[in-house]
Amino acid sequence: MNVSTSPKFKENVHGALRDESLQRALGRLKTGFRDKRLAAINNLPEFEALRDQACDIKNHTLENLDHYLLKFEENVKANGGHVHWCADAAEARETVLRICRDKDAKSVLKGKSMISEEIGLNDFLEKEDLKVVETDLGEYIIQLRHEPPSHIIAPAIHVHKEQVADSFRETHKGRDPNRSLAEPRELLDEAREVMREHFFAADIGITGANFLIAETGTSVIVTNEGNGDLTQTLSRVHIAIASLEKVVPTLEDASSILRVLARSATGQEMSSYTTFSTGPRREDDLDGPQEYHVILLDNGRSNMLGTEFQDMLRCIRCAACMNHCPVYGAVGGHAYGWVYPGPMGSVLTPSLIGVDEAGHLPNASTFCGKCEEVCPMRIPLPKMMRHWREREFEKHLSPASMRFGIKAWAFLASRPRLYRTATGLAAKVMNKMAGGRGRLAKLPLAGGWTQIRDLPAPQGQNGKTFKELWAEKQAQKARGSK
Amino acid sequence: MRNSAKVSSRDAILGRIRQSLGREAGQYDAPKDVLDRLSAPKSNAVVPARAQISHDQQVALFEQMAIDVNATVVHTAGFEDIPREVARFLAEHNLPARVKTSPDVNISGLPWSETALEVTAGVAGPEDAVSVTSSFGGVAETGSLMLRSGAQTPYTLNMLPDTHIAVVKASEIVGTYEEIWARLRTEDGQGNMPRTFLWVTGPSRTGDIEQTIQLGAHGPRRLHIVIVDDQAS
Structure with a gap:
């Protein structure tokens, strides 16, 4: 699993607040995300009703998670694909490696996947001498910088274009050293060119999945760049890695949730590409992967079912909560110290790596309630952060001074x-x-x-x-x- | 070494889920509402009202929504007009006069020789800068093209070339995604999907450098939609 710096949250925060370049980047959250989201939902009168419908779908699915996962598995197999159930990060990594070895693979292309970050896949595969290339522009930039993502849908949001240019000059050898890389367009064009060479040389293509559809055994990715599509189409083997709660019953259910996803995330009516992949290429197909694998990762989720944290499993990773969070807006994603930042991370991280490790995160909140207000899946994030604070208190993890203060207050408050x-x-x-x-x-x-x-x-x-x-x-x- | 059979992760995960959900031992069969939902999928109760309009209005909405996401749209009276339109579009944008089309005979069999274009059919390769493909349909609510992979419609044509020209019949433009799924089930049988079914809403884009939106990240820089008015009286 990825090493966390969550226990050092307070130190991380001090660093982040002093980081001018980060502060400039975070200043763009309003026009980049918040204003666009608002415009998109104002343009759709049914948005609130669609939120309710999306919640109902996920709640129904979670209550029947075993049934839908089994149906999903059955249909992947019926279409000639493979499903690998993985209990934890280590098992998921080993499973991916085994598939790579079976295919004598040398190179692995990656579409953007937060689950891959969660299981620390890239470092692991590189240690096994596989060449790993992230194809999403943001992920590619942070891969070159040897950094984790600082936002779940805009991983390089903390990086400014001069830094991107530096990384490109250093990595893309054999090009004119005096070429201009001053503008985002020039940077993008160079990345596009470099990536094309990778696309045509890849053995294994790994993507995440925004949805798994039980009815058809389909995995769905939602992207804007088209990198995920090229990754999974041009590679010999497509591996989709997804956590258990990504499953939904039918194509209609996925479509309904898709109506709130992009609008909440980037403020688009729909992302450029929504891709439904089912099994390997068919007999008469002229392109597509020869093999299709789905890694179904648990990594702590089955234990969240039936608890006060079950609602968190409705999360569709749109990032609206962090885009609107005053704490995220002040400190950025790296300060949180693990894969998932912002309010959704403050709830999810303690569930996945333990409250001992991530106990600071549920305190990274002003309880302004904005995250719950904008969450398309109506996840009661502040309430769940309070649950974690209670657990932290019960486990005596909060500092002595705070415990003394709370006790003193309780003594007074119970004596009017x-x-x-x-x-x-x-x-x-x-x-x-x-x-x-x-x-x-x-x-x-x-x-x-x-x-x-x-x-x-x-x-x-x-x-x-x-x-x-x-x-x-x-x-x-x-x-x-x- | 102990001789106990290792519980597979599949069984362990399912066991934990069942325990968390309070399933009683042995009561692991899916209930009727789950089976019904899967065997006879229903449309959604809430769908955008904006697409609940006449078919002509749906075609107009599809066009407007596609333009809003940086696609360009033209109408032709029939399929036979497509080669001329493709030639016109490529000349107007100073693009190469070489085209790769879907093997789909509705596209590859058009009178391309009436133009000066160099036309071949098949999958897209690194050298292909322009593709012309057929579509399964279009969805008005977001101006999204519906594209299926198959022997007649290889997938790479949608994604590799710099310029993607997609042909869609006006009669196959519908209001919502749900209507597309209903049609796909009728044509392919329930539960069957092509290897890839793709919704395309505008050309490829990214905001990954300083949140500046730019077109043409890894997929097509240009998306040109040709609506064939096959229902015009």
Whole structure:
């Protein structure tokens, strides 16, 4: 499995906030994703009803997951394909390697796949002396930079074009060293040219899958570049790697969910290419792969079923949650320290690699609720982050100071008279300390807050508490109505 | 060494799923609603109202939606007009006069000799810059072309050439994706799919460099759609 730096989340965040180039990139989230999504859903009056329909489909599927997976398997086999059930990342990697070895493969082409990131496939295959090339432009860029993706649909969102040009000059040897690579168009054209050579030389083509369709034994990819299509068509063997919850019952069910996917992700009405692949090439086909394999990965998902985290398995990886998250928008994807960033990652990562490792992530939230609001699958992300916080607390993973603070607060809060006295006193003291400014630049035990901004001091007549003001107001009212 | 049979991952995963879902031992058969859903797939209750219009309006909507995603669209009165239109389009955009068509006789059998184009039929290779293909249909709600792979319609023609010219009959443009699936089941039998069924909505694009949208990432840079008005009276 991929090594995580999630335990160092706080250090990662400090680095990210100081990274000017990252901050510039994150500044483009609004026009790049948020505005386009809003325009797309405003253009479709049925969007809310389609969200409900999509949720119903996934809920029904999850309640019958065993049945639909078996049906999917049956239909893949009926079409001449192979299904490999893999319990964990290691088994999935070994299975891919075995297929490569069986075919005497030397080169592996990759379409974009987050599951491949989750199981750390590239490093593993490279250690086994296979040449691995990512074909999605964003994935290719970060592969050259030896970085993980920082966004689930825009993996190189943190990279600026000058950095891409540097990587290309370094990697694409034998080209004019003085060629211009200043514009995105020039970079894209060069990548397109280089990639064409790879496409025609590939043995194995690996893609992810946005859906698996039980009715027909089909895997579906949704792309814009066309790289996934070339990867899976020109290679001798097509391997689709997908996690269990990607299955849906029928073509109609997939189509319904597709109506909310691209609109939520990039704000497109539909992605450029939606590709339904079933089995290997047919007898009279003139192109297409000779073999078709599906890797069905569990890696912790079956244990999420039937728990408070089951709803997370509805996720279709559109990235709307991170595009709208103020925390993601401030720190970017790498700070989260593992494959899935943003709110969906804060919920999913602890399920997959453990709350001990990823306990910081559910705290990376302001609980503004925007992620749930924009999630096309209506996943209650903030509620699930709270579940993780509770588990973290129960497992004594939160720092001692925080536990002491919460205990002290609980002691006060369960004793109303003492609570009133203490808060009344605190309000008056803080009001005094603030003098006429109404703000506190420093406060004992609250350095984390006051280090970067002032704390508003209790206002009003000498810092009266809400309860005191309320009581006064009620008394005034009573007098007035007499 | 212990002599116990290793539980396969398949059985282990299914076992965990069944346990998580609270299945009782031995009660592993799919219930009726699951079997019905799979054997007689239904259209969706909610589909975009924008496509619930007359057929002429659906053709117009298909055209508008395709243009909105950077495709170009023309109409021809019949199939025999296609070679001239292809020649015109290629000349207008200063593109090579060499074309690879689907082996589909509806396309490859057209009067290409009336043009100066060099035309062959078959799969696409690295040298092919322009393809002309037939389509299974079109979907108005998003301006998406429906393309199936097969002996008559090899898949690489849709993806490798820089310029993809796709021919679609007006009579085969429908409102929604659901109508396409219904037709595919009627023609191929329920549960049967070609190796690849592709929805194309505009030319290839990417936003991977600084979120600047550019056309022609790895697939075609240009998508030109020829609608044959086969129903015009």
